[in-house]
Amino acid sequence: MSVVSKTVFSELKINSMTLPNRIVVPAMVTRLSGEDGFVNDDITNRYVRFAKGGAGLVVLEAMAVHHSKSGPLLRICDDEFVPGLRGLRDQMRDAGPGCVVPQIIHFLKISRSGWRQKVEDLSISDIDAIVDAYAAAAVRTVAAGYDGVELHMAHAYTLSSFLSRLNKRRDDYGGSLNRRLHLPVRVIQSVRREVGDEYPIGVRFDGEECIKGGYTVEEARLIALRLVQSGVDYVSVSAGGKFEDAQPREGEPPYPYTGYSGDRCMPGKTYPNGANLYIAAGIKEFLREQGHSAPVIATGKINTPDLAESILTDGNADLIGMARPILCDPDWPRKVEAGNWEKVIRCCYANVCKAKDERFQTVTCFLWPRSSTQAPESDDVVEPTWPETGAALTADGTKGRISLKWEPATDNEAVYGYDIWRAIEGGEFERIDAVPAPVTAYHDTTAIKGLRYMYRVRGYDLAGNRTQASGEVAAEIS
Amino acid sequence: MSVVSKTVFSELKINSMTLPNRIVVPAMVTRLSGEDGFVNDDITNRYVRFAKGGAGLVVLEAMAVHHSKSGPLLRICDDEFVPGLRGLRDQMRDAGPGCVVPQIIHFLKISRSGWRQKVEDLSISDIDAIVDAYAAAAVRTVAAGYDGVELHMAHAYTLSSFLSRLNKRRDDYGGSLNRRLHLPVRVIQSVRREVGDEYPIGVRFDGEECIKGGYTVEEARLIALRLVQSGVDYVSVSAGGKFEDAQPREGEPPYPYTGYSGDRCMPGKTYPNGANLYIAAGIKEFLREQGHSAPVIATGKINTPDLAESILTDGNADLIGMARPILCDPDWPRKVEAGNWEKVIRCCYANVCKAKDERFQTVTCFLWPRSSTQAPESDDVVEPTWPETGAALTADGTKGRISLKWEPATDNEAVYGYDIWRAIEGGEFERIDAVPAPVTAYHDTTAIKGLRYMYRVRGYDLAGNRTQASGEVAAEIS
Numbered sequence: 001m002s003v004v005s006k007t008v009f010s011e012l013k014i015n016s017m018t019l020p021n022r023i024v025v026p027a028m029v030t031r032l033s034g035e036d037g038f039v040n041d042d043i044t045n046r047y048v049r050f051a052k053g054g055a056g057l058v059v060l061e062a063m064a065v066h067h068s069k070s071g072p073l074l075r076i077c078d079d080e081f082v083p084g085l086r087g088l089r090d091q092m093r094d095a096g097p098g099c100v101v102p103q104i105i106h107f108l109k110i111s112r113s114g115w116r117q118k119v120e121d122l123s124i125s126d127i128d129a130i131v132d133a134y135a136a137a138a139v140r141t142v143a144a145g146y147d148g149v150e151l152h153m154a155h156a157y158t159l160s161s162f163l164s165r166l167n168k169r170r171d172d173y174g175g176s177l178n179r180r181l182h183l184p185v186r187v188i189q190s191v192r193r194e195v196g197d198e199y200p201i202g203v204r205f206d207g208e209e210c211i212k213g214g215y216t217v218e219e220a221r222l223i224a225l226r227l228v229q230s231g232v233d234y235v236s237v238s239a240g241g242k243f244e245d246a247q248p249r250e251g252e253p254p255y256p257y258t259g260y261s262g263d264r265c266m267p268g269k270t271y272p273n274g275a276n277l278y279i280a281a282g283i284k285e286f287l288r289e290q291g292h293s294a295p296v297i298a299t300g301k302i303n304t305p306d307l308a309e310s311i312l313t314d315g316n317a318d319l320i321g322m323a324r325p326i327l328c329d330p331d332w333p334r335k336v337e338a339g340n341w342e343k344v345i346r347c348c349y350a351n352v353c354k355a356k357d358e359r360f361q362t363v364t365c366f367l368w369p370r371s372s373t374q375a376p377e378s379d380d381v382v383e384p385t386w387p388e389t390g391a392a393l394t395a396d397g398t399k400g401r402i403s404l405k406w407e408p409a410t411d412n413e414a415v416y417g418y419d420i421w422r423a424i425e426g427g428e429f430e431r432i433d434a435v436p437a438p439v440t441a442y443h444d445t446t447a448i449k450g451l452r453y454m455y456r457v458r459g460y461d462l463a464g465n466r467t468q469a470s471g472e473v474a475a476e477i478s
Numbered sequence: 479m480s481v482v483s484k485t486v487f488s489e490l491k492i493n494s495m496t497l498p499n500r501i502v503v504p505a506m507v508t509r510l511s512g513e514d515g516f517v518n519d520d521i522t523n524r525y526v527r528f529a530k531g532g533a534g535l536v537v538l539e540a541m542a543v544h545h546s547k548s549g550p551l552l553r554i555c556d557d558e559f560v561p562g563l564r565g566l567r568d569q570m571r572d573a574g575p576g577c578v579v580p581q582i583i584h585f586l587k588i589s590r591s592g593w594r595q596k597v598e599d600l601s602i603s604d605i606d607a608i609v610d611a612y613a614a615a616a617v618r619t620v621a622a623g624y625d626g627v628e629l630h631m632a633h634a635y636t637l638s639s640f641l642s643r644l645n646k647r648r649d650d651y652g653g654s655l656n657r658r659l660h661l662p663v664r665v666i667q668s669v670r671r672e673v674g675d676e677y678p679i680g681v682r683f684d685g686e687e688c689i690k691g692g693y694t695v696e697e698a699r700l701i702a703l704r705l706v707q708s709g710v711d712y713v714s715v716s717a718g719g720k721f722e723d724a725q726p727r728e729g730e731p732p733y734p735y736t737g738y739s740g741d742r743c744m745p746g747k748t749y750p751n752g753a754n755l756y757i758a759a760g761i762k763e764f765l766r767e768q769g770h771s772a773p774v775i776a777t778g779k780i781n782t783p784d785l786a787e788s789i790l791t792d793g794n795a796d797l798i799g800m801a802r803p804i805l806c807d808p809d810w811p812r813k814v815e816a817g818n819w820e821k822v823i824r825c826c827y828a829n830v831c832k833a834k835d836e837r838f839q840t841v842t843c844f845l846w847p848r849s850s851t852q853a854p855e856s857d858d859v860v861e862p863t864w865p866e867t868g869a870a871l872t873a874d875g876t877k878g879r880i881s882l883k884w885e886p887a888t889d890n891e892a893v894y895g896y897d898i899w900r901a902i903e904g905g906e907f908e909r910i911d912a913v914p915a916p917v918t919a920y921h922d923t924t925a926i927k928g929l930r931y932m933y934r935v936r937g938y939d940l941a942g943n944r945t946q947a948s949g950e951v952a953a954e955i956s
Binding site: 165172175176177178179181182210211212213214215216217218219222225226229245247259260261262263270271272275278282289290399400401425427443445446447448449450451477 | 643650653654655656657659660688689690691692693694695696697700703704707723725737738739740741748749750753756760767768877878879903905921923924925926927928929955
C-alpha cells in the first residue's frame with residue numbers, strides 16, 4: 001500500500017459490515033438490464049469487475065421495490081428476483097473482498113406526454129404501500145446475502161420528492177421540514193424493524209437540490225441528522241438530478257439529469273475537482289456536533305488518491321464515492337493500493353456516460369475501446385513506446401485556442417489513449433484531459449492570450465502502462 | 479471603530495481613488511427611475527442615503543450606454559444625461575466620504591413574445607458600436623465627476639453573454655474562451671484609451687453561470703486574469719442571473735433572476751451565509767498567483783461584521799459587497815464603525831426586494847414600514863420596551879413546525895420589527911430571522927423532531943434600538 005493513501009486503504013466498520021477500504025462505488029445506472037428486472041450476464045460482468053477492482057463498498061444500481069412499469073431496470077419487488085440477486089452476490093464475493101449493498105428505489109409514474117405523478121397525488125394508502133414495499137425489498141436483500149441495503153432518497157425519485165422543498169402536500173407529509181421527513185423516516189423505521197438492529201442501512205440523498213426554491217446544505221444537515229436518528233448507518237451525499245429543470249425531449253418521458261441540476265449531480269470537465277465536497281463536509285460537521293458517528297460518503301469529481309486521502313485526513317468525509325473514475329477503470333482501488341496510481345486509466349469527465357444514460361443507451365465509458373460494453377482488462381506489463389523520432393508534439397495557437405498534434409505510440413497489445421498534460425507560466429504540470437486512441441490531436445479551448453502554456457502527452461495501453469512523457473512544447477494564443 | 483472590524487474599516491487605494499473602507503454597495507436595480515433615463519428625486523434620495531450611510535464605494539445602478547428601448551432605467555447614452563448625473567454625484571459627496579462609480583450596461587433586445595436577441599445575431603458593425611458606446615459612456619462618467627466606472631459584464635447582458643460558454647458564435651467572438659473574451663477585452667481597452675491610465679475601471683462579472691453548460695470558477699479565474707491584464711482595476715464577482723433558465727410569464731418579456739441562476743445571484747434564506755464566497759476566493763487566489771494585485775469584491779449573503787472581517791483577514795477577498803443588507807439599513811457601515819452593530823436593522827434574506835424587481839415594481843425592503851420607498855431614518859436613542867408583564871413568548875410544536883407568539887413591544891417613536899433568535903440543543907443563540915411590526919408571531923418550519931430548541935425575540939425601533947431579550951422558551955416538535 002502506498003504510504004500517501006494510508007487512510008484510503010484503512011478499514012471502516014459500519015454496523016455489522018467492515019469495509020476493507022474507504023472507496024465506494026456509488027449506484028450507477030448501467031442500462032444493461034432487461035425490462036424483466038432479472039440479473040443477467042452483462043450486469044453480472046459489470047459488477048464482478050467492480051468487485052475484482054477492490055472497492056471497499058459496491059452499491060448495486062437502483063432496483064425497484066414496486067411493480068411499476070419502466071424501461072430496463074433491476075427489480076426486487078418480488079421473491080422471484082432473489083435467486084438471481086443471490087447469484088450475483090456470490091460471484092462478487094469470489095471476485096473481491098469488498099462489501100456489496102443493493103440500492104432500492106421507489107419512483108412515481110411518468111409518461112411520454114411529459115406528465116408526471118407528483119407527491120401531492122398520492123393517497124395515504126399509496127404512502128403506506130411505499131413503506132411496505134421498501135420493508136419487503138430490504139428483507140429480500142438480506143435473503144440474497146447482501147451486506148446491507150441502501151435506500152434511494154436522492155434525485156428525482158419518490159422519497160427525494162417528499163424531502164424536497166417543492167413538496168406541496170398540505171398534510172402530515174409536506175410543508176415544514178419535519179413533515180417532509182415523515183415518509184422517509186417511516187420507511188427507515190419500517191426497514192429497521194424488518195432487518196433487525198445489526199443489518200447496515202444506508203441512505204443516499206441530495207445534500208443540495210440545485211433547483212429554484214430547492215433546499216441547500218443548511219436543511220440537508222438537519223435531514224441527515226433526522227435520518228441517522230431514525231436508524232440509518234451511513235449517509236451518501238449526492239446533489240441535484242431533479243425533474244423540475246429537466247430538458248423536455250419530444251415524444252420521450254421527462255428524464256432527470258438533463259438540466260442544470262443534472263450537471264451538478266455529475267459535475268463534468270468545467271467543474272473543479274471535489275465540486276460538491278462542501279456539502280458532505282457540512283453534513284458531517286453537523287452530525288458530529290450532534291454526537292452522531294454515522295459515516296458520510298462524499299461524491300462528485302473525486303479522482304486522484306491525493307484528493308481522496310486529503311478529504312479523509314481533513315475530516316471532510318469518511319468514505320470516498322467514485323462512480324465515473326471506477327467505471328473508467330474498475331481497477332483504480334487495486335492499482336492505487338499496490339502503489340500503481342501511474343497505471344490507472346483516468347476519467348476525463350467528458351460525461352459521455354451521462355449522455356448515454358440520458359439517451360437510454362447502455363452506459364459505457366468514452367475512453368473504452370469503441371463498442372466495448374465493459375472496461376478492457378489486461379495484465380500486460382510492457383510499456384507502449386513513441387516512434388524512434390519521438391512523439392513530435394506540436395502546438396498551434398493561431399485560432400483562438402491551442403491545437404496539439406502528435407505521432408501515435410505503439411504497443412505490444414494496443415494503445416488505448418493519451419493523457420494531456422499542461423503547465424501554465426512555469427507552474428507544475430497537471431493532467432488536464434485524455435483522448436481515446438487512435439486520436440492524436442487535442443484542442444485546448446480554455447487557453448487565453450497573455451499566458452504561456454507548456455504541454456506534453458503520454459500514451460497508455462490497456463493495462464495502463466504509460467509511455468515516457470513526450471517532449472514538451474510551448475505555446476501562446478496569438 | 480470596533481477593534482473586531484479593523485480591516486473592514488481600513489482604506490483601500492484602487493488606481494486613483496481611495497476607498498475609506500472595504501464596504502461596497504454593489505449595483506442594485508431600484509426601479510425608481512422613469513423611462514426617460516434621467517436622474518430624479520427618488521433615485522437621488524436612495525443614493526444620497528447610501529452615501530450618508532458611509533459605505534466605502536457605492537456603485538450606481540446599471541445605466542444604459544445605448545438608446546435601446548427598455549422599461550424604467552437610467553441612461554448615459556448621450557451628453558444630455560451628464561448634468562443630472564453630476565448633480566447626483568455632488569449631492570452624494572456632500573452626504574458621505576465614499577467613492578461612487580456608475581455601472582454602465584449594454585443589453586440586447588427582448589420582446590413580450592419571449593423572443594430575445596442573441597449574441598449570434600450581432601454583426602461586426604453592431605459589435606463595433608457596442609465598443610464605441612461603452613467608451614463614450616465612460617467618458618461621460620468622468621465628465622459627471624465620478625471616481626471611476628464599472629463595466630457590467632455579469633448576468634444576462636451583452637458582455638456576459640459573450641463571456642458565456644453558451645455563446646455559439648463561430649467567428650473571432652465565440653467558441654474558445656479566448657474568443658469569448660474578445661469583445662469584453664476590446665471594450666476595456668477602448669474605455670482605457672478614452673479615460674486615461676489613472677481613472678479606475680472596474681468590472682462586475684459572473685464567477686459562475688449556474689446554468690446548464692455554463693462556466694464555473696475554473697474559467698472565471700482565467701476570465702478575471704484576462705480582464706485585469708487588459709486594464710481593469712478591480713473585479714466584482716457575481717453569479718448566475720441568466721436568461722437561459724428564466725421562468726416565462728405570459729405576456730411579459732423574459733426576465734433574468736427568475737430561475738435557479740437568479741436564486742444563486744441573490745441567495746435567499748435557504749442558503750448559507752457567504753454562499754458564493756468560494757468563487758471570489760478562487761479568483762483572487764489565481765490573480766495573486768499570476769502576480770496581479772487587483773482587488774476582488776465578494777458578494778452574496780455577507781451580512782455580519784464578523785463574517786466580513788474574517789473574509790478580509792483570511793484573504794478570500796479585498797472588499798465586501800453588501801447589497802440587500804444596505805438596502806435594509808443604509809447605515810450599516812456608519813453604525814458598525816461606531817461600534818453599534820447592535821443597532822443595525824438586519825436583512826433577513828426574504829428576497830421580497832428581488833420579487834419586486836421581478837414584478838417590475840419599485841424595489842423596497844420587506845422590513846421597511848409599509849409603503850415606504852426609502853429606509854426609515856431616526857436618531858432616537860430610546861430603547862423600545864416589553865410590557866410590564868414581559869414579552870410572554872410562547873412556542874408550540876404540535877403542527878410539524880414550531881410556532882412562536884409574543885406580546886408587542888412599545889416605543890416612543892415606533893416599533894419597527896422583531897429579530898428571532900434560536901439555539902439548538904444547548905448551543906449558542908443565533909439570530910435566524912426577522913419579522914416587521916406589527917407582526918408578533920413566527921413559524922419555524924425548519925425545526926425537526928428529536929432536537930430541543932430554545933427561542934427568544936428582541937424588538938427594535940426605527941433607529942435600531944433594541945428591547946432587552948425576551949424570556950427564553952423551549953420547544954420540541956411533538
